[in-house]
Amino acid sequence: MTSTQEKQIRAPGELAQRYGRAFCAYLQSTHGGAHERNHVLKSVRALQEALAADPKLRTFLDNPRLTGQSPQKVASMLAEGLGLGNDLRRLIGVVAREGRLPILGEILEAILLEEARDRGEVTVEVRTARRLTDHQRDQLRHRLKEAGHHHISMTEHVDPALIGGMTVRVGPVLFDTSIAGRLTRLQHAMKGAA
Template identity: 50%
Template sequence: MTVTQVPQMGPTGGLAQRYARALYDYASEQGALSDVLAQVQGLRDAISQSADLRTFLADSRLDAHRSSEVAGALTEKLGFGDAVRRFVGVIAANRRLADLAAILDGVLALDASLRGETVAEIRSAQPLTDMQRSQLQARLAEAGYSRVSMIERTDASLIGGMTVRVGSTLFDTSIAGRLTRLQNAMKGAA
């Protein structure tokens, strides 16, 4: 397993964190934090499992009005509450649907952090099974991360294997990572 130090800042930077904090604070003030967190996890899972949904969210050609309509219909159909529906509507109106997954991850990471847990972002070529999840939890505990909240993403570009990011540490066992390291090693040998 290769360990690489990388910066934690994602492509959206503090933007996702600001939106995440806003939703978290709003849900907390309304006394609906546990319901909103469950819905955030459900929406994050839906995005992770649906290539069509990811394509829609990334489509910058849709205008803000049409994006808001579709996002509202989608969140209503999925049975999400008023707070999450309105939040996704604001994200759509601000033309930030491409950042929605990162924002939802930010909400989950903020919650985990406030509960004293470390956040581990797991990217795998295929969705993890329950057995793989428990094995990964055990390995992270062995590495000193006993209270870990896992955020899972499916990324076919990894070809196989997975990457696990905990803070600024990246554990990369993916085939794509191995191929990149091999390519870099061959460049150095030439």
């Protein structure tokens, strides 16, 4: 399954990955069927999109005063407001109780990455200074398949700050061949030599 999208994805940190793995294990133990899990994952994507689209919602979740409120109250408000099911309500409640609401977006991304990994799919994030041509995209997919990645979900981002070249994140591994990356490495090397 390959999709090309123009959206910002922040790679989840270790803590978010632990929550993601735990939630996926919970889904597998409680929702044996793929259809049921897919329904929950659809809600995960909907919540992720709501967080990405609504700066007020992100500001609300980043508010340190939320930790004083009942986690169940916060979870209920979010779940009811966005029409989410009980599984996500429980997840949000746990995240709120632990004071981790500011990384909820990362946790959702970790859940989706973990599910993709379980399906044998690798997520590839490509950043380029200019939009990839079809030929370049095909070459990149071919190289990834040569490296053993056969089920690829690719997202593309145009980032003029790279100047030229590209960065490719395959799962947690980042390959940086951008001019901006080379200049940064050169700058660090020169500081170390001084």
